[in-house]
Amino acid sequence: MNANADEKMASPASVEVDVVVVGAGLSGLSAAYELTKRDPSLRVAVLEAKDRVGGRTLTTTLKAAGGEDVWDLGGQWVGSSQTHIMALIQELGLEVYSQYDKGKKYMKLGDNKIRTFTSIPALPFWVLIDLYFLMRKIDSMSSQVPIEDPYQCQYAEKWDSITVEEFMQQQCWTAGAKEAADCLFLILGGADCSQMSLLFLLAQTNAAGGTGAVFDSSQSGQEFKVKGGTQQISSLLAEKIGKQNIFLNHPVMTVTQDDTQVHITTTKGDVFKCSRAIFTTMPQQTASMQFNPCLPAEKLELFKRMPAGYIVKFIITYQTAFWRDEGFSGEIVSSGKTDLLLGVLDATSPNGNPALVGFVAAKHAVKWSSQEASKRKAAVLSAIAEFLGPQAEECLDYVEKNWGEEPYTLGGPGCIGGTGCMAYYAAGLRKPFKRIHFGGTESATAWCSYLSGAVQAGIRTAIEVLHHLRPQTVTQEELKQTAYCPDSAQKKND
Numbered sequence: 001m002n003a004n005a006d007e008k009m010a011s012p013a014s015v016e017v018d019v020v021v022v023g024a025g026l027s028g029l030s031a032a033y034e035l036t037k038r039d040p041s042l043r044v045a046v047l048e049a050k051d052r053v054g055g056r057t058l059t060t061t062l063k064a065a066g067g068e069d070v071w072d073l074g075g076q077w078v079g080s081s082q083t084h085i086m087a088l089i090q091e092l093g094l095e096v097y098s099q100y101d102k103g104k105k106y107m108k109l110g111d112n113k114i115r116t117f118t119s120i121p122a123l124p125f126w127v128l129i130d131l132y133f134l135m136r137k138i139d140s141m142s143s144q145v146p147i148e149d150p151y152q153c154q155y156a157e158k159w160d161s162i163t164v165e166e167f168m169q170q171q172c173w174t175a176g177a178k179e180a181a182d183c184l185f186l187i188l189g190g191a192d193c194s195q196m197s198l199l200f201l202l203a204q205t206n207a208a209g210g211t212g213a214v215f216d217s218s219q220s221g222q223e224f225k226v227k228g229g230t231q232q233i234s235s236l237l238a239e240k241i242g243k244q245n246i247f248l249n250h251p252v253m254t255v256t257q258d259d260t261q262v263h264i265t266t267t268k269g270d271v272f273k274c275s276r277a278i279f280t281t282m283p284q285q286t287a288s289m290q291f292n293p294c295l296p297a298e299k300l301e302l303f304k305r306m307p308a309g310y311i312v313k314f315i316i317t318y319q320t321a322f323w324r325d326e327g328f329s330g331e332i333v334s335s336g337k338t339d340l341l342l343g344v345l346d347a348t349s350p351n352g353n354p355a356l357v358g359f360v361a362a363k364h365a366v367k368w369s370s371q372e373a374s375k376r377k378a379a380v381l382s383a384i385a386e387f388l389g390p391q392a393e394e395c396l397d398y399v400e401k402n403w404g405e406e407p408y409t410l411g412g413p414g415c416i417g418g419t420g421c422m423a424y425y426a427a428g429l430r431k432p433f434k435r436i437h438f439g440g441t442e443s444a445t446a447w448c449s450y451l452s453g454a455v456q457a458g459i460r461t462a463i464e465v466l467h468h469l470r471p472q473t474v475t476q477e478e479l480k481q482t483a484y485c486p487d488s489a490q491k492k493n494d
């Protein structure tokens with residue numbers, strides 16, 4: 001969406017519509033699209049605090065071997081088991097391409113030895129066995145955690161009272177396995193294992209279909225990327241919804257509801273009145289708004305305990321994919337005790353422009369980001385050069401995106417549930433509060449915290465709203481996925 005088009009969007013002082021959607025990320029736009037697709041007569045307004053659509057997706061242009069090309073600084077990978085995002089990509093006429101993973105990979109753990117491997121990580125035999133059993137244990141425990149309401153699990157209270165760190169200390173008998181797992185969770189979640197409830201991790205793992213689906217790039221989570229970048233999914237949705245219905249630079253501040261209407265006021269003082277509202281903002285962003293009447297205690301308690309992770313993503317472009325020429329996939333996982341912890345993958349574009357993508361996460365990112373920009377860049381390039389050789393320092397372009405500094409987001413890739421939060425999880429995330437419905441990827445029941453979860457949650461909130469405003473457009477089967485499922489743990493609340 002270009003800036004000129006954005007500026008032309010109306011900025012009314014008082015607007016009355018059927019539905020207001022808060023947040024123009026993938027979840028909010030999926031909700032608005034579903035509403036207008038099912039009944040074009042519905043009047044829908046989307047309010048977004050930023051000056052752009054896309055939320056945690058952001059596509060940028062960089063200098064490339066072939067001139068210029070685009071790369072994703074936010075959500076990027078999709079996979080065939082992520083049915084909601086894959087269906088949307090297809091519906092919008094976009095194409096995906098495979099993540100390059102041919103060749104040897106690099107790994108460096110606490111002993112500071114650089115190892116290469118192809119399929120099985122180059123770890124000592126006993127570390128591999130230990131890691132294998134840890135992952136199988138997580139899979140077997142997570143299969144007992146129903147994502148619709150993790151607290152229904154028999155061991156919920158016990159598993160929610162310990163952190164992932166404590167669990168790994170109990171389970172792992174080699175330091176190497178614990179460190180490898182630590183490193184994977186940290187890069188994927190953007191948080192230290194000591195911050196995360198074990199039950200939260202198990203619920204998220206179950207929602208993604210197990211550890212294999214989450215970690216293995218040849219399977220689901222990191223299988224494909226979207227040609228042209230993921231932010232265009234939001235731009236295309238915005239076009240379908242009608243740009244005149246999307247209000248950028250409209251941060252929501254206060255929300256008042258009574259028996260007939262919801263009044264939503266932005267920081268500029270504009271008031272949007274509607275019959276139903278959908279909030280797709282991240283939990284702590286929602287908690288920072290003023291609700292009258294106040295949000296239910298279970299929501300507030302959950303939102304307080306679900307901060308965003310801390311993640312920085314960088315893209316480096318090159319003249320040649322020299323690592324491929326030398327038989328390497330470009331994949332690096334490094335957690336050397338004294339080094340910058342990072343995860344790196346090949347990011348060569350579908351146009352053939354060579355690039356690497358990488359992450360610095362959690363406490364490592366907090367420390368690293370306190371340095372000047374030139375020092376941060378030098379630290380990343382020299383850390384990669386340690387594996388790929390001095391050519392890694394000869395880049396064409398370098399960009400980093402610190403999501404911890406992004407207004408109205410303040411972190412990523414998703415939000416982290418701390419110990420004690422899961423008792424409020426189902427009702428806190430998904431239960432409607434009178435005329436207000438709650439989406440956002442964190443509230444999904446499949447691939448929560450991912451792009452696919454954002455779409456699923458958006459569609460679910462649209463169905464909830466349609467159930468009230470246009471019941472003829474919703475089937476009983478669809479209602480089963482919502483808070484209005486007759487035998488759901490979440491009882492109807494309207």
Ligand SMILES: Cc1cc2nc3c(=O)[nH]c(=O)nc-3n(C[C@H](O)[C@H](O)[C@H](O)COP(=O)(O)OP(=O)(O)OC[C@H]3O[C@@H](n4cnc5c(N)ncnc54)[C@H](O)[C@@H]3O)c2cc1C
Pocket residue numbers: 022023024025026027028047048049050053054055056057073074075076077078250251252253280281282285289311312313403407408409411412413414439440441442449450451452454
């Ligand atoms: C670095 C990074 C890498 C990632 N990699 C992947 C990946 O490879 N694959 C994957 O599937 N997922 C990935 N993710 C996660 C994925 O991007 C998110 O799950 C998804 O984009 C979330 O969409 P959403 O609509 O639920 O939330 P958001 O995109 O966060 O949208 C919420 C919107 O609400 C707006 N908002 C906040 N406060 C207000 C307010 N007061 N008033 C109005 N609007 C407000 C925000 O500005 C934002 O636009 C990654 C995320 C990051 C940050």
